[in-house]
Amino acid sequence: MMTSHEQEVLIEKLVTYTLQLNGQVFVIKNVPARVNEETGEQFFAPSTVEHLQQIILTGQEPDYFTEVPVYNYAA
Template sequence: MNNEEQLVEKYVTYSLELNGKFILIENVPARVNEETGEQFFAPSTVMLLQKIILDGQEPKRVIQTPVYSYAA
């Protein structure tokens, strides 16, 4: 089976950390590898994600996120 057959069109939540803040963008179209969970985005989707992030648009909502330290 090749990779193409394992990819499924889905809507995902895109996340990144920028300048110490986490940003989430919901309902982003992606092709997802069902086996590995790896997400692939079309170039036009990536451009729109960058525009949303860099334009500093008002977010739909804001959430608080707990942060824990991993101590071995």
């Protein structure tokens, strides 16, 4: 928990956003975000979130495809 004299530092960065939806993995690169320098937590503007949803839900043609290895974690 932050004390009153601590200040959260956010830096404007381009990040990679990933989303798993209906068994598919979507990766969107170069997404503008404010990133907490200490924790790495990412914050997106409402307009950015709307644009991300639009890209994924409208079925926009991706720039390219890549293969991703998938592992099953067995305890």
